[in-house]
Amino acid sequence: MTQNERIDNDLLDTAAQWRDQGRGVALATVIKTWGSSPRPAGSHLVVADDTTFLGSVSGGCVEGAVVREALEVIADGKPRVLDFGVSDQQAWDVGLACGGAIRIMIERID
Secondary structure: OOHHHHHHHHHHHHHHHHHHOOOOEEEEEEEEEEOOOOOOOOOEEEEEOOOOEEEOOOOHHHHHHHHHHHHHHHHHOOOEEEEEEOOOHHHHHHOOOOOOEEEEEEEEOO
16 A cells, blocks of 8 residues: 555545544545646545544645635535636635646535
């Protein structure tokens, strides 16, 4: 098992533990990257309904935006796909000015 596989298993185990404790949980996954991006496709971030989070999908302010959206996903159960890139004003607002773009899927874990 590679180090990345161990990290992913740890994140998913943590998500399952949080869910088993009765907490709302969402999983954010980098599903596509273009150009320069801080984290590769397949990177995960798990978020609990109390704003606790573990893992990384980008770093910096992008993760703050992802955590906010994850809380909405926990509340309404509707998955979301978010795009951040240098041509998108939101990317500049959240600090993704690295010259690349990322697409992140967020889904509630039931």
